[in-house]
Amino acid sequence: MSAKSIDSKSLDYIFNQMVATMDQSKKDIFIISEQSRSNFEQMKNELHQIRLNINLVITEGDLLEDKTRLARRRLAEVSKHFTTFSEEEVRKAYESANELQIKLSINRTEERQLRERRDELERRLLGLGETIERADQLVAQVNIVLNYLSSDLRQVGQALETAKIKQDYSFKIIEAQEEERKRLSREIHDGPAQMMANVLVRSDLIERTYREKGVEHALAEISDLKVMVRNALSEVRRIIYDLRPMALDDLGLIPTLKKYLSTIEEYNVGCKLHFQTFGKEKRLHSNMEVAIFRLIQESITNAMKHGRCKEVWVKVEWTRNNVNVVVKDNGIGFDQKMVKEQSFGMIGMRERVELIKGEMEVISVIGEGTTMKFKIPLDEEKDT
Numbered sequence: 001m002s003a004k005s006i007d008s009k010s011l012d013y014i015f016n017q018m019v020a021t022m023d024q025s026k027k028d029i030f031i032i033s034e035q036s037r038s039n040f041e042q043m044k045n046e047l048h049q050i051r052l053n054i055n056l057v058i059t060e061g062d063l064l065e066d067k068t069r070l071a072r073r074r075l076a077e078v079s080k081h082f083t084t085f086s087e088e089e090v091r092k093a094y095e096s097a098n099e100l101q102i103k104l105s106i107n108r109t110e111e112r113q114l115r116e117r118r119d120e121l122e123r124r125l126l127g128l129g130e131t132i133e134r135a136d137q138l139v140a141q142v143n144i145v146l147n148y149l150s151s152d153l154r155q156v157g158q159a160l161e162t163a164k165i166k167q168d169y170s171f172k173i174i175e176a177q178e179e180e181r182k183r184l185s186r187e188i189h190d191g192p193a194q195m196m197a198n199v200l201v202r203s204d205l206i207e208r209t210y211r212e213k214g215v216e217h218a219l220a221e222i223s224d225l226k227v228m229v230r231n232a233l234s235e236v237r238r239i240i241y242d243l244r245p246m247a248l249d250d251l252g253l254i255p256t257l258k259k260y261l262s263t264i265e266e267y268n269v270g271c272k273l274h275f276q277t278f279g280k281e282k283r284l285h286s287n288m289e290v291a292i293f294r295l296i297q298e299s300i301t302n303a304m305k306h307g308r309c310k311e312v313w314v315k316v317e318w319t320r321n322n323v324n325v326v327v328k329d330n331g332i333g334f335d336q337k338m339v340k341e342q343s344f345g346m347i348g349m350r351e352r353v354e355l356i357k358g359e360m361e362v363i364s365v366i367g368e369g370t371t372m373k374f375k376i377p378l379d380e381e382k383d384t
Contacts, residue, residue: 026142033135040128041197047121048201054114061107068104071097140182195232199225253289254281254316257296261314268304272311279318282378291356292323292376298349299327299372307331307370325374333366 071093078085078093085093202225210218248256254277261273284292296314303309309331317324346362349372353360357377364370 022142022145026139029135029138029142033132033139036128036132036135040125040132043121043125043128045197045201047118047125048198050114050118050121052201052205054111054118057107057111057114061104061111064100064104064107068097068100071100136182195228195235199228199232202228248289248293249286252281252283253292256293257314257316260293260297261300264300264304271304271309273300274311274313276314277316277318281318284323284378288356288376288379291352292325292374295349295352295360295372295374296325296327303327303329303331303370306334309369321378323374323376323378325372325376327372328369329371330369333364333368333370335366336362336364 075093075097078090082090202221206218206221206225209221258275261275265271265273283289300312300314303312307329309329311330313326313328315326315328317326350360353374353376359375361373362370363373
């Protein structure tokens with residue numbers, strides 16, 4: 001056996017051990033993340049219930065305080081005109097005032113304990129949220145490295161000439177996939193999943209309301225519950241629409257954009273969206289239409305979420321050789337140097353533009369809004 005083959009086997013062994021260790025580390029981080037997420041949900045539900053209990057205790061305390069005040073007046077009256085009341089009436093007045101005072105004291109103690117527990121849960125939830133976020137970032141980074149190692153480095157000897165290209169594009173694709181999965185997971189967790197958890201809590205509250213306050217109050221709670229379920233359904237539909245608009249393949253880019261902007265206005269009351277298109281629309285390759293739609297979608301999302309704008313203008317211009325897109329908002333703007341260094345969203349947009357051989361320009365001034373410009377070259381052979 002030659003020294004070369006021995007070295008090759010040693011390298012394979014080291015490589016496999018490294019991959020196995022990283023994979024196990026990823027699993028450990030994932031377990032920590034899931035345990036933290038489970039604890040987070042339990043504490044969040046407990047916090048919600050405690051807030052409900054605080055409201056009930058405060059309401060009960062206010063009633064007890066009113067009753068105690070009346071009982072003290074009664075006792076004062078009895079004490080003042082002692083000779084006009086019987087011994088039994090005096091005793092009852094004293095016992096009633098004393099009993100209500102004890103109940104009020106217990107109520108105030110319970111309220112104080114609930115408030116302390118609420119504050120403690122809020123502090124722990126904040127810490128757990130940061131732990132979950134860090135764990136998710138670590139899992140995503142380890143996934144990127146593992147996929148890169150398993151898919152590219154094992155074949156480096158067979159594809160030496162294209163290794164640099166594979167490295168660049170594999171990293172971009174894997175990173176985008178992992179970021180999209182993380183985003184979708186958070187949207188489902190923070191949206192429909194949280195709403196459904198609240199539905200369960202509210203259903204328990206309805207039963208309690210029915211027993212304690214009667215049918216009328218229970219029906220009011222049911223009405224609120226319907227609104228919550230309707231909102232959850234709308235959120236699920238929005239997430240499905242964001243994954244890939246069905247109309248894009250059937251109707252094309254412009255009709256899909258119009259429908260998307262109309263939908264976004266419905267979900268974001270207080271923000272007005274304006275849309276204009278110039279020139280004759282052309283049907284493009286499916287991947288090209290998806291890429292342009294995603295660039296506009298990401299620009300609008302950034303304008304609303306980070307720019308906190310009141311109006312957005314979207315313009316699409318069709319020329320013989322290009323599609324020119326401008327997305328402008330009147331939001332707070334941002335420091336382009338800081339965003340260039342830190343924003344994954346902006347980096348992802350630049351990479352998407354590069355993949356379709358386009359150009360991207362960002363103009364932003366703090367306090368004066370942001371303008372995104374895209375110039376996408378058309379491949380005439382793929383136009384239909």
